[in-house]
Amino acid sequence: MNISQFTTEASDYAVKVDHLFYLESVISGLVVLLVSGLIVVFFALYYRGSPTPRGLLPERKSREIEIGWTAVTLFSFLFLFWWAASDQLTALAPPKHALEIQVVAKQWMWRFQHPSGAREIDELHVPAHTNVRLAMTSQDVIHDLYLPALRLKQDILPDRYTYEWFNATKTGIFHFTCAEFCGTDHSIMAGSLVIMTPEDYARWTAAQPEGDDLAHQGKALFHSLGCSGCHTPGASVHAPDLRGVYGHVVHLSDGSTRVADEAYLRDCMLLPDSTRVAGFPPIMPNFTRAVNEGQIVELIAYIKSLTTDRQTGAQDQSPRGSP
Amino acid sequence: MTDVTLPFVPPLEAAGESYLDEGHTILSWLTSTDHKRIAILYALSITVFFFIGGVAIGLVRLELISPTGLFLTSDEYNRLFTIHGIIMVWFFLVPSIPATMGNFILPMMIGAPDVAFPRLNLMSWYLYVGGAAFTVYVLFSGGVDTGWTFYPPFSSDYSHSNVIAAAAGVFIVGFSSIATGVNFLATIHMLRCPGMTWFRLPLFAWAMYVVSMVMVLATPVLAMSLLLISAQRYFGLPIFDPNAGGDPLLFQHLFWFYSHPAVYIMILPAMGVVSEVFACFARRRVFGYTFMVYAMIMIGVVGFMVWGHHMFVAGQSPLANLVFSFLSFIVAVPSAIKVFNWTGTLFRAHIGFEAPMIYALGFLGLFTIGGLTGLFLASVPIDIATTDSYFVVAHFHTIMVGGSVSAFMAGIHYWWPKVTGKLYNEFWAQFAAITMFLGFNVTFLPQFVMGWLGMPRRYHYYPDVFQIWHVLSSGGAVILAVAYLMPLVYLTWSLLYGEQAGDNPWHATGLEWQTPSPPPKTNFLRPPRIDTNPYEYHDFGRAEETGDEGRAEPQGEAS
Numbered sequence: 001m002n003i004s005q006f007t008t009e010a011s012d013y014a015v016k017v018d019h020l021f022y023l024e025s026v027i028s029g030l031v032v033l034l035v036s037g038l039i040v041v042f043f044a045l046y047y048r049g050s051p052t053p054r055g056l057l058p059e060r061k062s063r064e065i066e067i068g069w070t071a072v073t074l075f076s077f078l079f080l081f082w083w084a085a086s087d088q089l090t091a092l093a094p095p096k097h098a099l100e101i102q103v104v105a106k107q108w109m110w111r112f113q114h115p116s117g118a119r120e121i122d123e124l125h126v127p128a129h130t131n132v133r134l135a136m137t138s139q140d141v142i143h144d145l146y147l148p149a150l151r152l153k154q155d156i157l158p159d160r161y162t163y164e165w166f167n168a169t170k171t172g173i174f175h176f177t178c179a180e181f182c183g184t185d186h187s188i189m190a191g192s193l194v195i196m197t198p199e200d201y202a203r204w205t206a207a208q209p210e211g212d213d214l215a216h217q218g219k220a221l222f223h224s225l226g227c228s229g230c231h232t233p234g235a236s237v238h239a240p241d242l243r244g245v246y247g248h249v250v251h252l253s254d255g256s257t258r259v260a261d262e263a264y265l266r267d268c269m270l271l272p273d274s275t276r277v278a279g280f281p282p283i284m285p286n287f288t289r290a291v292n293e294g295q296i297v298e299l300i301a302y303i304k305s306l307t308t309d310r311q312t313g314a315q316d317q318s319p320r321g322s323p
Numbered sequence: 324m325t326d327v328t329l330p331f332v333p334p335l336e337a338a339g340e341s342y343l344d345e346g347h348t349i350l351s352w353l354t355s356t357d358h359k360r361i362a363i364l365y366a367l368s369i370t371v372f373f374f375i376g377g378v379a380i381g382l383v384r385l386e387l388i389s390p391t392g393l394f395l396t397s398d399e400y401n402r403l404f405t406i407h408g409i410i411m412v413w414f415f416l417v418p419s420i421p422a423t424m425g426n427f428i429l430p431m432m433i434g435a436p437d438v439a440f441p442r443l444n445l446m447s448w449y450l451y452v453g454g455a456a457f458t459v460y461v462l463f464s465g466g467v468d469t470g471w472t473f474y475p476p477f478s479s480d481y482s483h484s485n486v487i488a489a490a491a492g493v494f495i496v497g498f499s500s501i502a503t504g505v506n507f508l509a510t511i512h513m514l515r516c517p518g519m520t521w522f523r524l525p526l527f528a529w530a531m532y533v534v535s536m537v538m539v540l541a542t543p544v545l546a547m548s549l550l551l552i553s554a555q556r557y558f559g560l561p562i563f564d565p566n567a568g569g570d571p572l573l574f575q576h577l578f579w580f581y582s583h584p585a586v587y588i589m590i591l592p593a594m595g596v597v598s599e600v601f602a603c604f605a606r607r608r609v610f611g612y613t614f615m616v617y618a619m620i621m622i623g624v625v626g627f628m629v630w631g632h633h634m635f636v637a638g639q640s641p642l643a644n645l646v647f648s649f650l651s652f653i654v655a656v657p658s659a660i661k662v663f664n665w666t667g668t669l670f671r672a673h674i675g676f677e678a679p680m681i682y683a684l685g686f687l688g689l690f691t692i693g694g695l696t697g698l699f700l701a702s703v704p705i706d707i708a709t710t711d712s713y714f715v716v717a718h719f720h721t722i723m724v725g726g727s728v729s730a731f732m733a734g735i736h737y738w739w740p741k742v743t744g745k746l747y748n749e750f751w752a753q754f755a756a757i758t759m760f761l762g763f764n765v766t767f768l769p770q771f772v773m774g775w776l777g778m779p780r781r782y783h784y785y786p787d788v789f790q791i792w793h794v795l796s797s798g799g800a801v802i803l804a805v806a807y808l809m810p811l812v813y814l815t816w817s818l819l820y821g822e823q824a825g826d827n828p829w830h831a832t833g834l835e836w837q838t839p840s841p842p843p844k845t846n847f848l849r850p851p852r853i854d855t856n857p858y859e860y861h862d863f864g865r866a867e868e869t870g871d872e873g874r875a876e877p878q879g880e881a882s
Contacts, residue, residue, distance in 0.1 A: 003788045006777035017704045021775070024702065028695035035666055035691050039684065042669035047676075048606075054671040065667070066611045066660070073659045077652040077698070084702030085645055092641045107481070141477040142571060144636065144711060148777035151708040155637045157572070158476060159565035162638045175786065179636075179711040179779045181470045183477060184397045187782035274568060288566070 005175040010149040010195060011168050016087050017151040024080065094165055098131035102214070102297040105156045105178070106139035108185040113297055117217060118208035122191035124176065126168060127201035133165040135262060139293050144180035147193055153179050159270070161262045168195045218302025221295055225287070239284070240277045246304045251278045265300050341744070341841040356441035357844060359742075362427035364448050368455065369415050369423065373807075375462070376410035379403045381804060384797040390787040400783040401468040402484065406461070408471030409489060413496050414455055416727055417585065420592035421503055421538075422451070424734045425531045427742060429507060431835035431842060432528050434516025434851035439509035447502035454496030461489045470781060472582075473548075475563040475574050479555040486556055490549040497542045500588075504538035507531050516834070518853035522616070525833055525857045526609060529616050530595025533623040537584045537591070541627070545581035548574055575637055579630035587626040589723050590690075591619060593730030594661060597683040600733045601668045603831045604680035608858040610667035611660075618657035618664075625654040635706045644703050651701035658694050662687065677829075678752030682733035685760040689725030693718060696771065711781075714774025717767045725763050732759065732810065739814065740828045744841040745821030751813040759806035765799030832859055 009015045045052045101124070102113040112120050126132045136145060136156045143156040145164060154164040178189035196204060222228055230239035240250075245260045253276040258264050267275045269291065272284035291299070342359045345351065352360055383403050386395045395403070430438055438444050461467050467489040469478040478486050511524070511532045524532075552574065554560040561567035563574050602609050609615060631639060631647030665687055674680070696718040699705045709715060736756075739747055773792035778785060785793070827836040838847050 001786045001788050003776060006786075006788070013704075017708050020702060021699065021705055021708075024695075024699050024705070028692075028698070031695060032688075032691060035662060036688065038666050039669060039687070042666075042672065043674055046605075046669065046672045046674050048673040054673075057671065062611065062667075066614045066664075069663050070614075070656065070660055073663075074656050077656060077659075080698060080702065081649055081652045084704060085648065088641070088645065088648075088703040141481050142474060146711070146777075146779060148708075151704070153636045153707050153710060157565070157638055160571075160638065175777070177779060181401075181474070181477070181781040183468070183481060184401065186401075187397065187779075187784045270566060271568065 001175070005173065006148040008149045008170060008172065008174065009151075010170040010172070010174060011151075011166050013166065014149065014151040020084055020087055023083065027076070027080070094133065094163065095131035095167075098133035098165060099127065100133045100135055101126070102301075103134050103136040103145060103156070104139060104293045104297070105136065105143035105145065105189075106293075107141065107183055108178070108189040110145070110176075110189070110191055111294065113214060113294065114205060114208075115214055115301070116205045116208070117213040118205050119294075123194065124191065125194045125196060125201060125204055127198040128168045128171050128195050130198055130201075131165060131167050133163060136162050136164065137266075137293060141182045142180050143178050143182050143189070145176060146179035147174070147176050149174040149193065155180055159266070161266070171195045171197055171200075214298050214301035215305035216302075218298035218300070218305075221291075221299055222302055225290060227299075230283075237283065238280060240280055242303050243306045246306070252276060253278045253280070253282075262300050265303055266296055269296060269299065340843055341839070342844045343744075343841050345844055354445075356437070356445050358426050358430050358438045358441065358444055359842065359844075359846075361444050361448050362423050362425075363742075365418060365422040365426060365451070368448075368451065369418055370811075372410050372414040372455065376407050376415060377804065377807065379407040379410070381800065383407065384800040386783070387785075387793045388790075388797050390785050390790050390793075392783060395783070397783045398468060399466075401470075401781070402466030404781060405467050405470050405489075406458075409467070409493065410458065411723075412471055412585070412589075413493050414451075414458060416589045416723055417500055418451060418496075418503070419589075419727065419731050420596060420734060421507070421531060421534055421588075422447075422499075424527075424596065424738060425503070425507060425592065428738055428835050429528060429531050430510060430514065431838065431846050432525055432833055433511060433514065433519050434834050434847065434853065435510060435514035436845045436847070438506045439513055440506050443502050444506055447499040447506070450499035450502065451496055454492045454494070454499065457488050457492030457495065461485045461492065464488070472578060473552055473574075474578075475552060475555065475571055479552050479563060487553050490553050494546050494549045497546050500538045500542050504535035504542075507535040508539065511535075516851045516853060519834075522613065523853055523856055526598035526612070526615055526619075527592075527595035529619055530591045530598070533619045534588055534591040534595075537588055537623050537626065541581045541584040541588070544577055545585075548577035548581070551577075572634070572638055575634055576630070579633045580627075583630040583633065584626050586719070586722065587622055589727045591622065593686060593690075593727040594619065596730045596734040596737075597665065597686050599831075599833065600679045600683040600737050601665050602858040602860070603737070603829050603833075604675045604677055604683070605668050605672035606675075606860045607668055607672040608856070608860065609664065610670070611664045612857070614660060615664055618660050621657045622654060625650060625657075629654050632701060632706065635703055636710055648701055648703050648706075652698065655694060655698055655701065658690075658697075662691050662694065676753070677736075678747075678749060678756050679733045679737035681753055681756035682729050682736065682759075685756065685763075686726055686729040686733060688760070689721050689729060689763065693721035693726055696721065709774055711779055712774040713770040713778045713780055716780045717770035717774055720767055720770075721763075725767070729759065729763075732756065735810070735814075737829070738835075739817070740824030741835060741840045741842070743818055743821070744824055745817045746824045746828060747817040747821060748813045751809060755806050755809040755813070758802060758809070762799055762802030762804075762806050766796050766803050767799070769793075769795040769799070832857070 009018055046054065100115060104111045110122050112124050136154065137160065138156045138158045140158060144153055145156060146153045150166045150168065152164055152166060154162050156162055172195055174193040174195065176191055176193045178186055182189065229235060230237040231242050233241055248260055249257050250260050251257050264275065269287040272286055273282065276282055342357055352364065355361065383400065386393050386400060464485055467484045467486055469482050469486055473490065511528060551562045555562050555564065561569045563569045563571045565571060598609050598615065629647055629651045631643055632651045635644050700709065700715065700718060736747065736752055769792040773789045778789045824840055826840045834851055834853065837851065
């Protein structure tokens with residue numbers, strides 16, 4: 001293994017983070033030099049028994065000194081905060097259009113599902129110069145997908161979605177690993193991030209054995225699990241129409257409203273009682289035992305694809321997660 | 324209110340007897356409500372736990388010499404670093420300075436015969452022992468592997484180790500912190516001797532006041548969060564289970580709402596100790612006394628509002644990240660002011676190079692580095708890159724070990740003649756202090772480097788590119804271990820064969836030095852009274868060389 005698998009700045013964001021790090025290193029170095037320099041000078045001058053004259057320091061002057069260095073410290077810290085926060089803010093706005101890859105973490109492996117339907121384990125292929133958004137969830141404990149070359153890290157929670165997005169600028173093979181302690185084999189829950197040119201990525205995707213993309217796999221499940229029996233327009237059972245629901249606000253039977261994002265759709269399958277849409281009877285079965293994380297991902301991909309009849313709404317209403 | 328004092332016991336010959344001669348049986352120690360004896364009990368127990376925690380991490384550092392491990396399984400490795408964290412945080416660092424030096428020195432410093440509630444004080448030690456018993460049980464029943472942070476759902480549903488017993492130990496020891504905190508608050512409010520106004524309190528007393536406040540307010544939240552974890556684990560109560568509408572992040576909020584202030588529980592007392600030491604060995608009033616007091620209060624208050632900086636990558640909203648980042652920069656301001664003030668104290672001083680001063684200087688240097696790397700971690704983008712890596716490990720060890728433990732050692736040496744009446748061997752103490760500083764840096768500077776390069780924490784096996792840094796760090800740990808063992812030897816030697824120290828070997832001004840060493844049971848032979856500011860060393864630094872009072876008369880402004 002080579003250290004460049006960790007240290008390469010594989011995106012513009014990584015370069016910015018490093019610049020901030022260098023800036024703070026220089027400032028810290030100067031402060032350490034100042035403090036230790038003063039200590040050495042004072043020791044040399046004012047060692048017990050040394051002949052240096054020691055004049056009095058009037059109270060007023062010492063108060064001025066106090067106020068002076070308090071102000072200097074405060075303003076330099078505010079400056080650092082401003083610098084760090086502006087980096088963060090620009091990185092926060094998630095891109096409108098991104099290649100979305102589903103990530104499922106479990107003790108102690110990673111599973112990735114590409115929109116094309118391609119799946120891989122402990123290896124993540126992504127195209128360079130493309131917005132890539134990872135939608136992540138965990139099947140058991142809290143994990144954390146750490147991509148050192150992109151200076152990114154995001155916890156992955158069970159039964160929730162968190163996101164991480166990047167636009168890589170360098171191709172190559174990099175390391176990724178789990179950064180949140182997750183039990184026995186936490187330290188070997190790692191893999192390779194393969195950043196390829198978009199053309200190579202397209203070639204790689206085409207060569208994967210999985211024929212159907214996620215939405216199509218979801219459609220098959222939608223039928224085989226019996227969802228279509230109720231959720232199809234014209235079905236005799238009264239159930240919400242799922243077309244175009246993704247990304248829109250829904251009103252729930254308890255009076256609250258939620259945006260129909262991945263987390264909400266997932267809750268509908270696993271916690272139907274608390275997510276019932278207003279005006280519909282409580283007949284949605286609980287699918288907790290019937291579907292696994294991968295199948296939930298496919299079902300959600302299918303529901304998201306059902307946007308043809310209405311105009312596509314805001315893609316992401318939940319700004320959770322780091323850049 | 325401030326004039327309330329306890330009556331001093333009159334018989335003079337009995338009062339002149341040292342607290343050490345009040346009884347020589349073990350029972351006389353275990354049932355004593357004398358704050359000085361309880362401090363000794365605490366000192367012995369936390370020393371035992373310090374070395375247990377030290378052995379645990381020693382094994383970890385040995386294992387990490389090789390990227391593929393030497394002699395431990397991954398489960399054993401996880402249990403070792405967990406027990407190291409639990410013991411060092413709750414059974415050493417949190418009680419370290421408050422329960423030993425706070426107990427022993429604080430009442431004497433403010434001119435009180437004892438703490439406000441002596442029996443509660445003894446009970447707090449028994450609570451500590453109770454919690455410690457659970458932890459020892461955990462140690463012998465296979466350990467616990469959740470990390471000291473007990474994050475669910477790992478701790479509540481997935482861990483196959485003794486989580487409930489470990490949580491119970493921490494739960495119980497928390498009450499000993501609360502008892503100590505309540506006691507100190509009441510003591511400082513009610514038992515200051517005549518003339519000891521708030522702004523004549525030595526900075527150590529102020530540190531104890533602020534830290535007690537933090538302990539009393541924060542520790543109950545820890546108790547709640549551990550209770551909830553146990554309820555989910557034992558009864559299946561789905562508080563942190565999102566499938567039933569619970570929230571796994573709720574635990575992290577509760578836990579860090581305690582554990583971030585807990586960092587200040589560990590560092591504020593250290594600030595108090597080094598303030599005393601700097602004043603004494605620079606023979607000068609602490610520079611900017613009032614600013615120092617307000618800085619500590621501000622740290623105590625703002626310290627409660629920054630817990631979210633532990634959760635920048637946990638799934639918290641970006642707005643919350645921004646707010647917590649801002650507050651974390653703000654809380655660093657008073658810490659920086661304190662560093663400048665300690666440095667300023669050396670200006671126009673008469674600096675001595677005795678062991679307590681070396682330890683205090685070590686504190687100053689390491690606290691500066693720890694504080695500055697705290698700024699890195701307060702910046703969200705850098706935190707995202709380095710959190711859960713060795714950079715964080717090195718950062719908080721620099722504060723908690725480099726800072727707090729150095730200050731703890733400074734205090735032990737400074738007050739050793741007060742507590743025992745004996746002198747320690749100055750050469751060996753200086754040697755140990757310098758070794759500790761060097762050993763610390765060799766251990767943790769490589770961790771900063773490898774953390775930034777991308778080495779995650781809590782890793783049993785690691786990519787071999789980081790081996791060189793791990794080997795360096797383990798080598799430093801050996802130096803550090805030697806430095807920790809040395810005081811054990813020369814202090815024991817001092818106890819047995821040490822020279823008599825006299826009442827005030829440092830010619831220090833604190834009220835605790837204006838009585839015999841070791842002090843009598845009632846602390847003072849006659850009711851103390853204060854009519855000067857603290858640290859009234861001679862303007863030009865010379866304390867009086869003779870006279871059993873050892874205190875210079877106030878001479879105008881000593882600034």
